[in-house]
Amino acid sequence: IAGVPILGLDALASASYGPEALLTVLIGLGTLATQYVPWITLLIVGLLGILYVSYRQTIAAYPSGGGAYSVAKENMGTNASLLAAAALAIDYVLNVAVAVSAGIGALVSAVPTLLSYTVELCLGVVALLTIVNLRGVRASGAAFAIPTYVFVASLFAVIAIGVARTVASGGAPVPVDPPHLATPHATTSLVSLWLLVHAFSSGCTAMTGVEAVSNGVPIFHPPAWVGARRTLTLIVGILVVLLLGVAFLSRAYGITATPPGTAQYESVLSQMVAAVVGRGPFYYVAIGSVVAVLCLSANTSFADFPRLCRIIAVDRFLPEMFVHRGRRLAYSFGILALATTSAVLLVVFEGITDHLIPLFAIGAFLAFTTSQAAMVAHWWRVRGPSWWRHLAVNALGAVATATTLIVIAISKLEDGAWISVVLVAGSILLFKRVRAHYDFVAHATAARDVTLDFRKSEPPIVVVPMLRWDAVTVKALRFAIGFSPEVMAVQVLTGDRDADDLTSRWRHLVVEPADRLGVPAPRLVVIHSRYRELLRTLVRFVRHVSSRHPDREIAVVVPQLVEPRWYQWLLHTPIASLLKTALLLRGGPQIVVINTPWYLDAWIPEQRRLAAPPMRGGLGDAAPT
Amino acid sequence: IAGVPILGLDALASASYGPEALLTVLIGLGTLATQYVPWITLLIVGLLGILYVSYRQTIAAYPSGGGAYSVAKENMGTNASLLAAAALAIDYVLNVAVAVSAGIGALVSAVPTLLSYTVELCLGVVALLTIVNLRGVRASGAAFAIPTYVFVASLFAVIAIGVARTVASGGAPVPVDPPHLATPHATTSLVSLWLLVHAFSSGCTAMTGVEAVSNGVPIFHPPAWVGARRTLTLIVGILVVLLLGVAFLSRAYGITATPPGTAQYESVLSQMVAAVVGRGPFYYVAIGSVVAVLCLSANTSFADFPRLCRIIAVDRFLPEMFVHRGRRLAYSFGILALATTSAVLLVVFEGITDHLIPLFAIGAFLAFTTSQAAMVAHWWRVRGPSWWRHLAVNALGAVATATTLIVIAISKLEDGAWISVVLVAGSILLFKRVRAHYDFVAHATAARDVTLDFRKSEPPIVVVPMLRWDAVTVKALRFAIGFSPEVMAVQVLTGDRDADDLTSRWRHLVVEPADRLGVPAPRLVVIHSRYRELLRTLVRFVRHVSSRHPDREIAVVVPQLVEPRWYQWLLHTPIASLLKTALLLRGGPQIVVINTPWYLDAWIPEQRRLAAPPMRGGLGDAAPT
């Protein structure tokens, strides 16, 4: 029973929007709608029963947690797994959007003055969930358990009292606080099969979340599958009671949906609780638990979505930022991606649950169908004892959910379900493009059997940009002559302060010392830039050298003054950093960038070293002079 | 006369806030105030006359433009020039704040419904001026000339008509639209000398801007000083007429100031124009020209402030970003600095001119005084023909402005003038700190007579971080073995995707090929990082190597995959860039960072080169194998 709050919260929360979604479709029928609700609910409960036996099998077959992505990947291959991944991703995003909007819908039913702040409140909840999850706050079990127990207990109490009064009054109970009158409507008596199919499609969102137990098997004590199955039974049992109870009371008390997104809006559960027990303290406790359970239901997506992104990214179908360097950072990207997309949906659909239902139904049933189909493939592939019986059960589940999916797709396509279809297709395309790029890079950089080539190649041509002759540039120049005999010092004169032409001093500073030791001296190139374009002139010069020596590497040694305090960086134009970036992006493929930092806070030892460099024995002495 | 709009605009604009500043101090006296206005105005005009003859001399002495900073630097040394620079900077900032707030004050006098948007309108004007100046829009002469001519002509017309009616009516003209009644006040009859000194101090802001001609001498045709002097005479003449005219009409029509920052506010000029000619079309043309002239007056600071920053920065008292790489970019920093500081002042003082006047008076008269004192020093130093006469004139100017400065400082210190004093002191401190830092860096990096040391030093110890064995890392490794025999390849295993331990393959890939040629093989160091801290582990390793070889350079060769499209960068963690930055900031003074980029869009030729490197004759072949 301890597993119910954690794994059942998501499934039970849907009892607060599924029946309402159904009733909202029938809003045009007025009170007549309540006559059809029990029958459609029975159909939904039947479908839920099929899902129940299907998931019982998944639990036993995948005791390590049978996420649709992994099961599909193992049994049906890449394309099916990407379809599952896309469906799950959309399902998670819409679970957030729908649960938050329904939670705020319950809140504004109890406190109608907040109605005009619906979207702001929704975004506030998403922001809160984002912060809590980014900071990695570990919610205690009680935070999940108490709202769930209050939710179930108070709704059970309402149903029990309502049923008792209905029976006692001979089927016509007097509401304590009467529900809204059904809106009279032009289409009042036009009950078509099409309308009922529509209602069924919307009501099916009451089933979302039942898959959670099959993903969470590892949290149970061994034998895990026994506990998991018992928990699933309990959750589905409670959900069935809630759905049937709501349907019964809707009919008995004549409770219909109110037009969503208008000032008359009041949620079905709010009307029901008020009708049965009135708007006393109990009402506020019950509605409070509804709000809490819905927000916690959105929170489950915040826990699961980053995990999904991670396993997709491990297979290289998403950027590696969803995997890399510590789970916390990687999960942050997933949390932000989920928060952003669900916030966009909430803004676009103005925080109205009813408008999000078609998108959610498609996403959820696509996830159910791929999951069931993958289980069919699993039994076909594994063929354990009495495999055909298992296969038949999951096949029934697959056919039932696939049929529902098709019904939803046909009846809801124009109402927004097309958006989910586009999102699923777009996601799959994105996954494939990402993977293709990684494969291309891996192919291009592959060097599996390439042994390291130790043959001496020509040393690079070295270019040292110098603004002036100082310790910073001397260090760079000294490093340059250490590894190549072909060194060019480039001085770009822009007419700005503090750059005097080195031409006249070059003989004394460089050429004569080199001649004394008989080594090649670096050449000085002075370029006058009329337009003060230091960077562009340097990059152009490097490219010019590259093109004149297309078979040589060009090493650019960038001197850089490093100051100890950040505000001191403001005093200098970040010319070294800009140059490094410019060379990397525009220097051409022959380039190697060498950065010789000169540290202001270490200048005294540095000066000493420059004046008299240590000349110890070592490998370096083996080189000729 | 063509020079009047460009160089006189700033001086003439002050006619619209100077007299009002004076009257606002006397608001407690009611209509009695108007009796004192002419006398105080005569005092101000007298002071203006002294400034006029002083600046006539500056024009002749500095035909290339006698900015207070340059003149003080040339004749009085660094400290005086920094005082001048600070005073000028504050003067420019406050000229923007005062002119914009006065302009919006004129606007809301004509359109009172805008009164509650005063601060927003002020910030809007500052934003507009910022954009126009950042984009470097070249204003045509007409943009300055037309508002100036309309301003002067309409105010002259108002003065002429007002004077004529006053004379015709025997000194008691009937106002067309009566001015606001003077507020009855407790202190009504308490006329103290202290109050009049206060009024004089505020009224002195009417003189601001007369220095513009002496800065702008070079724009005149030669002999420039003749044209400049003529223009100065014309400007001061017009200003005197405006000041005396406003004083006369204030007295004749009983026009007093209205309480600033309240709903009753109406500018003095607005009341005056309305009283003389009524609120017809002429009124709106006149007030429109006042608004335009004030905004253009603020614009002159936007032109001059960046120039001031530039000449200060050339002397290294401000960061080099105010000088560097193309005037446009450097000026942008000046424009933004001016816009930010004046916007802050406008917000803090709620866009109320009267609250800004004390700050402005101090800044302007400090600038006047340093400028005049520098001219005295100039004559003392140069001693041309009849130098003592010139010296006496500027000494009179210096004494007069210094006296006024002291009067202002004493009377206005508590009203906000202390802010200007703090700002001036803070600016001078900033200038000195900036220069001290540059001097320290120059001293630390000085290498004037250090000739380049060609003695062979030990080659660096090379560290090559590798995630895996691919073309990108092989390129880095190959570069590394090219210039040092001591190479360490470091593989940090974090448990993330795609990094298999290279230990088993190192013999085959690296050691055996090296042994075949008898050259030293790079060593492989594999580090398992339990906390997935790739960067920190690498930096820690490099620092460890540094500390074990304190006399050696440590070269870190960072392999980097460079992708052609920006969005492809999102697919990879920017590990190479982060590593380069981390090494630069935390690697220690022995570090040299070498970046070997590997270009995806050039991979085919690159692969070819790796497979068979060219072995041509050249300097590189002289090295031993």
Ligand SMILES: [K+]
């Ligand atoms: K559910």
Ligand SMILES: [K+]
């Ligand atoms: K759910």
Ligand SMILES: [K+]
């Ligand atoms: K779900």
Ligand SMILES: [K+]
């Ligand atoms: K003036």
Ligand SMILES: [K+]
């Ligand atoms: K001015």
Ligand SMILES: [K+]
């Ligand atoms: K000024």
